[in-house]
Amino acid sequence: MNIFPAHRKTLLVSYALLTGFLSHAQQPTTTLNDVITHTPQGHTMQVPGLLSGQIPSLSYQKIILPGPQYLISDDPEYIRVPEGVALREPVQPGSVRLYLYNVNGVQQPEKMDRKIAAVIKNTGNQSMHIRMLKYSSQKPTTNYFFAGKQGLADFFSSQPETVAREVKPGASICLDPKQDKAVVKYDELVHGFYEFVIDQPGEISIVQTDLKTPATAAAARIKAPLDSKQYAGAGRGTYGVSNYRIIVDDTLDTQNGMTQLLIADGKKDPWVIGKEASTGELKSLAGNYGVIYNIEVSWKSTDGKALALITWNPHGDNSQWCGGMANTMIVSGGKFKEGIIQLPGNQLVTTKAPEAILVQIFTPAAGGGVQKAHFTYSPPGASCLPTPLVLVPVDLK
Known part of the structure; x- marks a missing residue:
């Protein structure tokens, strides 16, 4: 797996800690709005100026769900x-x-x-x-x-x-x-x-x-x-967590601008801990690869806008092993039907900003009422982490 600057390890980058708050609600320009709303699901798109480490990060609660014994062989x-x-x-x-x-x-x-x-x-x-x-x-x-x-x-x-x-x-x-x-x-x-x-x-x-x-x-x-090679792989052993449920704390409102959800960053979402039988040692699973995240986001639209879910690779310039990112998710319905979507679907990987991938556009409820978006995520093998999930208000009119 790709985890730290060493060969085949994941690079964890704070890039301004990814939690900076903007002085005003960040909204896409009319040009970028048109790019996002006209991109096919799962395809890459060019969104210059939209992606940065200054997008506000969402706080969330993390619940351990019942699941199988989880073993990984990568060290x-x-x-x-x-x-x-x-x-x-x-x-x-x-x-x-x-x-x-x-x-x-x-x-x-x-x-x-x-x-x-x-x-x-x-x-x-x-x-x-x-x-x-x-x-x-x-x-x-x-x-x-x-x-x-x-x-x-x-x-x-x-x-x-x-x-x-x-x-x-x-x-x-x-x-x-x-x-x-x-x-x-x-x-x-x-x-x-x-x-x-x-x-x-x-x-x-x-x-x-x-x-x-x-x-x-x-x-x-x-x-x-x-x-074990220690820092030459994500980990090995039997781990105590296989499934998480993620619930975003607050109801998003499209009028408040862009936000992002950071999963498997090693900070807000620490690495799960397991034990290796041959040595009896405790082991952290760097990257939480193989762990399944069931994510729930409540949102509303007081300004009539839809909510686009996009993802991107913020690590493209950080090491030779982080030049691409490729994933697959399950996403609930919106402009596009619910289901499994490869990211990207039109090419092998996404590289770096200003390139991003459109995952889904969730359409507003009648009257702008509260509704829930659901998606299933697992840290993608071979990709550097975290892979931000960015929520962007867009106008479908």
Whole structure:
């Protein structure tokens, strides 16, 4: 993941702390209003002068929602040895979410093709039944932005399996059978985002091995996971939060101008904490990647304007790893119908201001009454954070 200026880490930028207040309500010019209202949903647009670190930030309450056990494998992100286990964590009966984000980083004695796969072992004394609830798996790729964006799109749109797989006591299977057959070349990312339910305790291993060895066999013969690289990945382990509900404190009024919502900034929204089984150490999940945010915004329009939701990449000039941003969200209806939207939808990534992406335009209620906008957000893999969600009053007339 991209988190700090180091290779493949997220850069956190205060850019004037992103909380500066303007002396007057900021509204788009007539020209920019026309640009926003005539842009197709999910497309990029040029909005010079509109985006800055001086947009007022919204305060909100954050509620931990019930959710699955959450595991992530992203430390080490690059697996530098020909064979090794990047993650090994116990799981309990119930629902589990796993985010797999690992790269074939083998250079010694030479670059070589590998496989990277998730293996689950039944550590209970009865047969385990495992059934996928959400499934997202991309082919190994060097296009990390594509994997992050498409991964969320596939996860949000996937449907539960109706048939469970059985795993005998002490036996193991590949969580994603396609991974056991996929060839992972040097510097290619294996990206998988899964949610499943099990009825016996188990153990999950993320293993890299040669193409001929079954991943289950490699996982069985490797006794301990690789050392953590600390600041070389978002984190690894089992984390205590998988789902949040975000409720903005006050009702927005379009007459008060632009505002922004900052999620996964490490400050207002701190990193979730987990524990790594192999060391017993507490671990923070830098970026909160894989955590799902269910966001609710109450708003009204006393001036008859609509409310555009846009997003952008404020980190484009900050490091070579932050030059693009790509995401996928679920958004409630407005000018465009509700649903899953890739951001951007007309190109791979957005780069930097003055470029932004139009997510939705929420239309005013009759008489300007209060209504609610809903959207589902997860910090996008491979992108630098935070990715501001900006609410802009616009005139549709």
